[in-house]
Amino acid sequence: MQENIEIKTDYITLGQFIKLANILESGGMVKAFLQDAGVLVNGELEHRRGRKLYPDDVVEIEDIGSYIVSSSESTH
Template sequence: MHEEVEINTDFITLGQFIKLINILESGGMVKGFLQEQGALVNNELEHRRGRKLYPNDIIEIEHVGSYKVVKD
């Protein structure tokens, strides 16, 4: 089961999403994390923090969790 994360816009970037779920605090930390580890977005490895996430996208972050973007 995926933890649902609500957004009130049409999309959110992966970098903003990671800060929203409170696993990293700064943009610099997010950039380094994504360059080194990345995240799975809809089962595709993603390293770009500018990747747009839309409602119903599934984001999986190793050792952290699995999330589903939902519209507020």
């Protein structure tokens, strides 16, 4: 099951997204996690904290879960 994580901006960086979703608490933890393990963004392995995520992007984190970026904006 995928969890929707709502953003209020046009995009969010992967590092900010991981903190927003309460997956990891600090930027340092996010940096180390992404360097070591990485996550799947729309099915592609990603290690960059600065990767921009837009509404409808899917982030999959092994052994943790799958998340969809959703927008609080009514128009895309």
